[in-house]
Amino acid sequence: xxxxxxxxxxxxxxxxxxxxxxxxxxxxxxxxxxxxxxxxxxxxxxxxxxxxxxxxxxxxxxxxxxxxxxxxxxxxxxxxxxxxxxxxxxxxxxxxxxxxxxxxxxxxxxxxxxxxxxxxxxxxxxxxxxxxxxxxxxxxxxxxxxxxxxxxxxxxxxxxxxxxx
Amino acid sequence: xxxxxxxxxxxxxxxxxxxxxxxxxxxxxxxxxxxxxxxxxxxxxxxxxxxxxxxxxxxxxxxxxxxxxxxxxxxxxxxxxxxxxxxxxxxxxxxxxxxxxxxxxxxxxxxxxxxxxxxxxxxxxxxxxxxxxxxxxxxxxxxxxxxxxxxxxxxxxxxxxxxxxxxxxxxxxxxxxxxxxxxxxxxxxxxxxxxxxxxxxxxxxxxxxxxxxxxxxxxxxxxxxxxxxxxxxxxxxxxxxxxxxxxxxxxxxxxxxxxxxxxxxxxxxxxxxxxxxxxxxxxxxxxxxxxxxxxxxxxxxxxxxxxxxxxxxxxxxxxxxxxxxxxxxxxxxxxxxxxxxxxxxxxxxxxxxxxxxxxxxxxxxxxxxxxxxxxxxxxxxxxxxxxxxxxxxxxxxxxxxxxxxxxxxxxxxxxxxxxxxxxxxxxxxxxxxxxxxxxxxxxxxxxxxxxxxxxxxxxxxxxxxxxxxxxxxxxxxxxxxxxxxxxxxxxxxxxxxxxxxxxxxxxxxxxxxxxxxxxxxxxxxxxxxxxxxxxxxxxxxxxxxxxxxxxxxxxxxxxxxxxxxxxxxxxxxxxxxxxxxxxxxxxxxxxxxxxxxxxxxxx
Numbered sequence: 001x002x003x004x005x006x007x008x009x010x011x012x013x014x015x016x017x018x019x020x021x022x023x024x025x026x027x028x029x030x031x032x033x034x035x036x037x038x039x040x041x042x043x044x045x046x047x048x049x050x051x052x053x054x055x056x057x058x059x060x061x062x063x064x065x066x067x068x069x070x071x072x073x074x075x076x077x078x079x080x081x082x083x084x085x086x087x088x089x090x091x092x093x094x095x096x097x098x099x100x101x102x103x104x105x106x107x108x109x110x111x112x113x114x115x116x117x118x119x120x121x122x123x124x125x126x127x128x129x130x131x132x133x134x135x136x137x138x139x140x141x142x143x144x145x146x147x148x149x150x151x152x153x154x155x156x157x158x159x160x161x162x163x164x165x
Numbered sequence: 166x167x168x169x170x171x172x173x174x175x176x177x178x179x180x181x182x183x184x185x186x187x188x189x190x191x192x193x194x195x196x197x198x199x200x201x202x203x204x205x206x207x208x209x210x211x212x213x214x215x216x217x218x219x220x221x222x223x224x225x226x227x228x229x230x231x232x233x234x235x236x237x238x239x240x241x242x243x244x245x246x247x248x249x250x251x252x253x254x255x256x257x258x259x260x261x262x263x264x265x266x267x268x269x270x271x272x273x274x275x276x277x278x279x280x281x282x283x284x285x286x287x288x289x290x291x292x293x294x295x296x297x298x299x300x301x302x303x304x305x306x307x308x309x310x311x312x313x314x315x316x317x318x319x320x321x322x323x324x325x326x327x328x329x330x331x332x333x334x335x336x337x338x339x340x341x342x343x344x345x346x347x348x349x350x351x352x353x354x355x356x357x358x359x360x361x362x363x364x365x366x367x368x369x370x371x372x373x374x375x376x377x378x379x380x381x382x383x384x385x386x387x388x389x390x391x392x393x394x395x396x397x398x399x400x401x402x403x404x405x406x407x408x409x410x411x412x413x414x415x416x417x418x419x420x421x422x423x424x425x426x427x428x429x430x431x432x433x434x435x436x437x438x439x440x441x442x443x444x445x446x447x448x449x450x451x452x453x454x455x456x457x458x459x460x461x462x463x464x465x466x467x468x469x470x471x472x473x474x475x476x477x478x479x480x481x482x483x484x485x486x487x488x489x490x491x492x493x494x495x496x497x498x499x500x501x502x503x504x505x506x507x508x509x510x511x512x513x514x515x516x517x518x519x520x521x522x523x524x525x526x527x528x529x530x531x532x533x534x535x536x537x538x539x540x541x542x543x544x545x546x547x548x549x550x551x552x553x554x555x556x557x558x559x560x561x562x563x564x565x566x567x568x569x570x571x572x573x574x575x576x577x578x579x580x581x582x583x584x585x586x587x588x589x590x591x592x593x594x595x596x597x598x599x600x601x602x603x604x605x606x607x608x609x610x611x612x613x614x615x616x617x618x619x620x621x622x623x624x625x626x627x628x629x630x631x632x633x634x635x636x637x638x639x640x641x642x643x644x645x646x647x648x649x650x651x652x653x654x655x656x657x658x659x660x661x662x663x664x665x666x667x668x669x670x671x672x673x674x675x676x677x678x679x680x681x682x683x684x685x686x687x688x689x690x691x692x693x694x695x696x697x698x699x700x701x702x703x704x705x706x707x708x709x710x711x712x713x714x715x716x717x718x719x720x721x722x723x724x725x726x727x728x729x730x731x732x733x734x735x736x737x738x739x740x741x742x743x744x745x746x747x748x749x750x751x752x753x754x755x756x757x758x759x760x761x762x763x764x765x766x767x768x
Contacts, residue, residue, distance in 0.1 A: 003340065003418050003428065004519055004539075010343060011520040017732045017742065025750050027743040031736040033341045040750055051761065053754045062337075065518060066542050095546070108662055111551040112543055113517040125665045163755050 005064040009034045012116050024120050026058075035060040037069075039120055043159060044128040048152045049079075052159030056088075056123070058116065068093045068110035071119065075162045078154050080130040080141040089136035092122045180267055184260045191257040194250040198240045248309065255313060262324065269328070273352045274335060281334045288330055292323050295472070302465025303454050304390070321367070322397050325360055329405045332357050336412055343419070344736040354412055361405045368398040389457045396450035400443055407439035426525065429538035433490070440483055448476045493544045497527065497537065500557075504528040517552055518543065531555045553653055631657050639664055 023042030043049030
């Protein structure tokens, strides 16, 4: 149902513009297609990713909000819960039916009352607190567990890269 | 398919080269025919050349044809008889068609998107493959003329089919944006009107042709061909009609701002009927193909059987989905009553699924309200409450039958409502002694406990401990807010997640963290047992919530990253504002990063 999805996306866009959460800027890449968004996420303070501005794209299905969007980092990332190709592994983006990691309860899954804002805030907190149990990037999980210092250095590089510095 | 890859690599001539070449070839062939006829007329004694003139002509054809009409008729008939000329003429017709397609594409669609081109290519080759099988496998066509007639028929069909597909793709794309100018829509809709009138014209001509055949000579092969053609026409007509109806519904919807609740049902039923209609026509068409010719035990029959199997499974899938839909609707109507006006007004909230105002709504046993089309769409794929993800028992087969005959559905629903969280326990007993004396006897009991039992709220002391646990993590959040959320979730982890995800302090969706102000009559006992007197709690809760929300909303202005806070009606302005906000975020982040570096370095 493209019509209702479009109305809902418009409403969310409006809300994210009028009342933006701190460190998040999100909107359609092009007004000709409201089903593809770009979101900038500021790395949360006091975390390895502090200060970086990370680019992500969100691809919405035509039956949104019945199905969750697909989210992908376009900036380079090195994080236990982000696949090397940028896809984000986070429970809020999974429909109640599928459970790739087999440990999530349906309470934290996608449901139509979730929103883009909630997704982005969850991703922000994921950046702050990686969950090495649901490892999407094995190397990153391992480094996060065993060698925090190295991980921080790696993140620092990514932060600088994300700012084009 | 490798053939397609080779074809793609093959340097295709541009349309202008192709059209020039075919035009030159056509004029050459006309010139040749013209001179041949003139020569034939000038040399009436030469019998060999005279053969070229058409037999139905005047017996006095030996005179030079003076009128230009007879001359052109002669040229035309001569060209029809000469295979090379015929092929050239057909080629020129294709060239003309290609030019028309180009013009339509320029006028209506502009540049095609990559996905549209991909769809066109796939559909085209698919079509070529199946029609090749049809012409040579099913119809078993032998003569060149027949082949040309069939090919030109399928060209017309392919032309309409591809344009329909293109319109459909474009319609979907245009409906992705609210800012599409109206004349785009009218252009596509106009083209659809043209397509459907062509389809109807073809259909009508097929029908009249078939009557003519019946009147004159009932030759079986002719009747079969006409039926095949009719089926193809009908399929395209149904497809294009489907696109047009969907388009009209969409246009009506975007022109009327208020919520159109019945739209979802309407669209669903249009989709269902149109898809089933076209699938069943297709099915019958393929069956007809299989049984009409003597094609048993041939490659063609194999291909048709595969196609039949595919169509059949599509129909089956569609019907299964419809069954699910019917079940969901029946269950929803039986179990979740329509909320009364007062309840909706007391709620003063939007539907959390579509974010639109609620005029009518359905009430879930957990006290959450949704539009019924929104709720239905969700229940089709999942049977939990979207807000609190409490499991809604969904009886599979028996319930709707039992609940429908109830004279008063509301009363029936009321009786079922409290039992919505049913813990279906399975008890299984194995009595080994029935089979052999040495086999043991044992029983297994499976108890189903959902994570969020609504009518089994944690007791007061338990709740207090949980509140303390959460407050250790988030000291800044008032205990009452945590308590309210805990009452809903019943688990420390989930509440913690709610707080982390911002669901608790975000003021835009206050329904999630707080217990619903209007508890359902059935739930009242269980909920209020735990709460302190309701009026007081309510006030306090809202007070604390307000405090929390003001503290949350006062934070952003102090942060340097938030710019904007405006939502323009004009798309360009919106894009600009978004771009400046992006740039600003990056700029601020850079400044901050550099200043931090400066602080770090001296240290």
